[in-house]
Every structure is written in structure tokens, then in C-alpha cells.
Amino acid sequence: MNLTALRQPGARCLAALVAASVLGLFSPGVFAGSGQEKLQKIRAKWKPGEAMVPEFLTLYPCHEEDQPCGKLPPPAVEKVAFKGPLAGDAARGEKIALDVRWGNCAACHALPGAPGGSVGPSLADYPQRRPPVQYTYQRIWDGRVFNPDAHMPIYGTQGVLTEEEIRDVMAFLYQGKK
Amino acid sequence: MNKSKAGLALGAVAAVGAIASWQAPAGEAAKHDYWPGREKVIPHVSGDRRFSGTYDNWKDEASIRAAKAKGLMSHEMNFKDFRWLEKSFDAWPVLEEGKEYFNQPNAAGKSCASCHGPDGEKLKGVYANLPRFNARLGKVVVGPTQIRACAKDYLGIDGWKENTRPNSVLDMYVAHLSDGRKVDVDVISPGPLKEAYERGKNLYFKRTGQFHFACASCHTPPTVGNYLRGQRPSTFFGDAAHYPIYHFPYTLPGDDLAHVFTLQHQIRSCQMLSRMSQGTEGSRSMVDIEVFLKASANGYPMSIPTQEYNMSTDYLKR
Numbered sequence: 001m002n003l004t005a006l007r008q009p010g011a012r013c014l015a016a017l018v019a020a021s022v023l024g025l026f027s028p029g030v031f032a033g034s035g036q037e038k039l040q041k042i043r044a045k046w047k048p049g050e051a052m053v054p055e056f057l058t059l060y061p062c063h064e065e066d067q068p069c070g071k072l073p074p075p076a077v078e079k080v081a082f083k084g085p086l087a088g089d090a091a092r093g094e095k096i097a098l099d100v101r102w103g104n105c106a107a108c109h110a111l112p113g114a115p116g117g118s119v120g121p122s123l124a125d126y127p128q129r130r131p132p133v134q135y136t137y138q139r140i141w142d143g144r145v146f147n148p149d150a151h152m153p154i155y156g157t158q159g160v161l162t163e164e165e166i167r168d169v170m171a172f173l174y175q176g177k178k
Numbered sequence: 179m180n181k182s183k184a185g186l187a188l189g190a191v192a193a194v195g196a197i198a199s200w201q202a203p204a205g206e207a208a209k210h211d212y213w214p215g216r217e218k219v220i221p222h223v224s225g226d227r228r229f230s231g232t233y234d235n236w237k238d239e240a241s242i243r244a245a246k247a248k249g250l251m252s253h254e255m256n257f258k259d260f261r262w263l264e265k266s267f268d269a270w271p272v273l274e275e276g277k278e279y280f281n282q283p284n285a286a287g288k289s290c291a292s293c294h295g296p297d298g299e300k301l302k303g304v305y306a307n308l309p310r311f312n313a314r315l316g317k318v319v320v321g322p323t324q325i326r327a328c329a330k331d332y333l334g335i336d337g338w339k340e341n342t343r344p345n346s347v348l349d350m351y352v353a354h355l356s357d358g359r360k361v362d363v364d365v366i367s368p369g370p371l372k373e374a375y376e377r378g379k380n381l382y383f384k385r386t387g388q389f390h391f392a393c394a395s396c397h398t399p400p401t402v403g404n405y406l407r408g409q410r411p412s413t414f415f416g417d418a419a420h421y422p423i424y425h426f427p428y429t430l431p432g433d434d435l436a437h438v439f440t441l442q443h444q445i446r447s448c449q450m451l452s453r454m455s456q457g458t459e460g461s462r463s464m465v466d467i468e469v470f471l472k473a474s475a476n477g478y479p480m481s482i483p484t485q486e487y488n489m490s491t492d493y494l495k496r
Contacts, residue, residue: 004231047255057454060387062388063464064457070463073210074209074390094293117404117407118404119404153389
């Protein structure tokens with residue numbers, strides 16, 4: 001079900017409006033918007049490094065089947081194209097990757113110059129493995145393109161990280177050990 | 179293709195996709211993303227053989243002792259070396275507090291003991307069969323909801339809600355009256371419990387929240403057996419047999435529960451850590467998840483009070 005959606009807030013916003021109005025679902029809570037729209041809403045009130053504000057978590061599918069969030073469909077798979085060059089802020093990327101209340105990559109991965117969990121593969125030697133930049137970008141944005149059962153959070157599609165933050169994390173990964 | 183054309187075309191595709199995902203055929207469950215493994219689950223603790231494969235190291239006391247003697251690590255015994263084999267000394271004052279609430283008379287001189295016997299002697303073994311269908315309330319209930327309803331309807335106490343201190347310590351007290359009894363929640367016979375189990379199973383494997391995780395994302399392999407930062411998650415089989423659990427020093431913001439984590443409270447804690455919207459303790463879906471977890475401990479003896487963290491440092495010598 002690899003739905004190809006361009007990472008273009010305008011296009012997806014329009015599509016969403018069409019879909020929502022066709023179905024008469026245009027009420028807050030039932031239609032929660034795209035990941036990047038959610039992200040804008042969240043970032044107006046939440047700063048990375050702080051505890052997540054609970055009210056925003058109802059924007060995503062939840063366990064309470066009697067609540068609107070319990071009926072939300074899973075987010076559609078987003079296919080994205082990386083446009084170079086790779087010019088993120090590696091120091092900020094490291095902070096994002098290590099912070100529990102930001103990207104928290106270290107929960108599952110060992111990272112260049114930093115130990116971490118072992119659920120995901122070690123990324124300590126990431127630059128030496130020379131993975132294509134496009135692959136890395138898509139993997140972080142929405143890994144379901146490669147594997148529908150991928151464990152990793154879908155950082156772009158869900159609006160966990162901004163596009164800029166994903167680029168920063170990539171800069172950190174490709175920079176390798178300092 | 180230029181940008182705007184691509185945007186329009188893909189927007190249309192997105193719209194179709196969005197519609198498709200809302201039009202689940204009548205009578206069928208809504209379509210969600212599920213973590214793999216639902217089809218392998220059975221409502222018995224030995225079901226872990228199909229998951230973490232460590233069951234034979236912790237299936238009974240002799241196995242745990244043998245595993246310890248072999249030098250296996252706690253996660254290879256599903257943490258039963260301290261969460262099941264050893265009682266929590268620190269939790270005894272909590273049981274004392276629970277007993278006080280249990281025997282505490284209201285203005286009319288009535289207490290829990292009026293119906294359930296002094297110190298709850300008639301409640302022995304009951305907790306091993308919870309959650310169960312309560313005909314009076316017309317739904318499947320967990321221990322804390324039973325306590326809330328009893329307190330309100332029979333004692334006129336309105337304040338012992340599921341997430342309050344009196345409720346939590348009472349829950350642990352009543353659960354400890356079933357210490358050693360084998361968990362037995364019948365989710366095979368047709369009825370509300372079986373339905374709750376099936377819903378709970380789906381919820382346990384449903385991907386939710388900002389990280390798009392399921393409960394099962396952490397509590398089945400390959401995450402079980404690996405490190406999440408410095409921690410190793412448990413396999414969910416057999417876990418419910420030692421809940422409510424003494425969870426010192428960890429608490430959720432705003433807690434005043436004497437460090438008692440009922441299973442409902444534990445689920446909320448997991449949801450918070452995984453950036454999922456937290457459920458309400460005692461709600462239908464939260465009860466469904468508890469039914470699933472408790473039935474996944476079927477056949478395993480209850481052990482109350484035990485403690486979430488290993489306070490012994492013996493393992494450092496191994």
C-alpha cells in the first residue's frame with residue numbers, strides 16, 4: 001500500500017480537505033491533518049527536551065476505542081525525495097539523536113561516538129558503510145517504504161522531527177566519530 | 179513533472195487513500211497498522227515459547243533457581259528471579275495501609291470486612307480470576323473498578339477512584355490475598371471476557387501514538403532480548419501475575435499511590451514513555467488490554483508483593 005504522497009504541505013492539505021469534506025468528517029479531533037501540520041501545532045507549545053504535552057498525543061491513533069483518536073486510521077506512507085546538499089548542523093543533530101525528549105535515536109541504536117540500545121542496528125560506523133543519502137532520508141522520514149513492519153518511528157510522516165532536524169541528524173550520522 | 183502538477187496528482191492519490199482508509203466494510207474492525215505476531219498468541223503463559231523462548235527458564239521455581247545457578251541474566255528469566263521469586267520487603271507497609279482501609283468503618287460502622295470477612299478472608303484467590311464480568315455493573319471490570327464501585331455503592335465512599343491512593347493500596351492488599359494462586363481468566367468460553375480478550379489482543383498489537391509503536395513493539399522479540407538504552411523490556415507472558423507491583427522509586431507526574439502500580443497504571447506509564455495518548459484507568463479499552471495481559475499469565479502463580487526493580491546487587495558478582 002505504498003501510497004505515494006509528495007511531501008508538500010499544500011498538496012496534502014488540499015487532498016485532506018477534499019477527503020474530509022467528502023466524508024463529512026470535518027470536525028476537530030476526527031481529522032487530525034498531516035504530520036507536518038501536527039508538528040506546527042505541537043511546536044507552538046512544546047519545546048524539544050521538555051515532556052510531551054499530552055493534549056497533542058490525541059492527534060495520533062490511540063488505544064481508547066471510544067475516543068476519536070481510537071478511530072483514527074494509520075498515517076499513509078509518505079515517499080520523499082532528498083534534495084541536496086547534505087548541509088545540516090551535525091552538533092545539533094547529535095543533540096537530537098541523544099535526547100530522550102527529542103529524537104531519542106540512542107534508545108535503539110549505537111551512534112557514532114555514543115553507545116546506545118541494541119534493538120536497531122549499530123550506526124557507529126555509518127559513514128564507512130556509505131549508505132545513499134536518499135535512503136537514509138527516506139528511512140528516517142518513513143521507513144515503511146522499505147518494510148511495512150519496520151519498527152522505527154516514522155519521524156517525518158508523524159511530525160516527530162522537522163525536515164531541518166532530520167537533515168541535522170543525517171549530518172551527524174555521516175560525519176562519523178569526532 | 180513540474181512541482182504543482184505533481185502536487186495535484188499526488189494530492190488526488192492521497193485523497194483516494196484517505197477515503198479508502200475510512201471506508202471499512204460494515205461489521206469489520208477498523209483497519210489499523212499492527213505489529214506482527216497476533217496470530218501466534220495464546221491465552222496461557224506457555225505461549226511465550228512462541229515469542230521470547232525463555233519460558234523454560236522461568237516456568238516454575240525450580241527452573242528459576244536452575245537458571246540462576248547457570249548464571250543466566252535476569253532478562254533470560256523474564257525478571258522472575260526478583261519479580262516473582264523474591265517478595266518485596268519494602269511493600270509490606272503498603273499492605274498494612276491497604277488492610278487499614280479494608281477494615282476502616284464508615285459512619286454507619288460498615289467496612290469492606292463487613293461483607294468480605296475480617297482482613298478479607300473471603301477474598302482469598304479471587305484476584306487470580308480478575309478481570310471478570312460483573313453482572314451488576316454489566317461489564318468486565320478490573321480490580322480497581324470493582325473497589326471503586328463497592329466503596330461507592332455499599333460504603334457511600336465516592337472518592338476511591340481507580341487512580342487514588344486508597345484504591346491502589348487496597349488493590350494491592352486484595353491481590354496479595356491471592357498470593358500463590360494460579361492466574362485463571364477464562365477467555366475461551368464465549369462471552370464478554372472472550373470478546374474483551376480479542377479486543378485487547380488487537381489493541382496490544384495496534385500501532386499508535388507519535389512514534390507509531392504498539393505495546394508489542396517493545397514486549398515481543400527482537401526488542402525483548404535487546405537493550406532499549408540501558409533497559410531490557412519484559413516479554414508480556416506471565417507479567418500480570420505480579421501486578422499490582424511495588425514500583426519504588428519511579429512515579430508518574432502527580433502520583434500519590436504509595437508507589438503501587440496497578441496494571442492499569444502500568445499501561446498508562448508505558449503509554450507516556452512511548453508518546454501515546456494515555457488511556458483512562460478502568461475505561462473499556464484499558465480493561466480490554468488488562469484482560470489480554472492477565473490471560474497471557476494464565477497458569478502462572480500470582481506473586482504479591484514483588485518489586486519492579488532489582489534491589490539486590492548479587493548479579494554484579496556473577
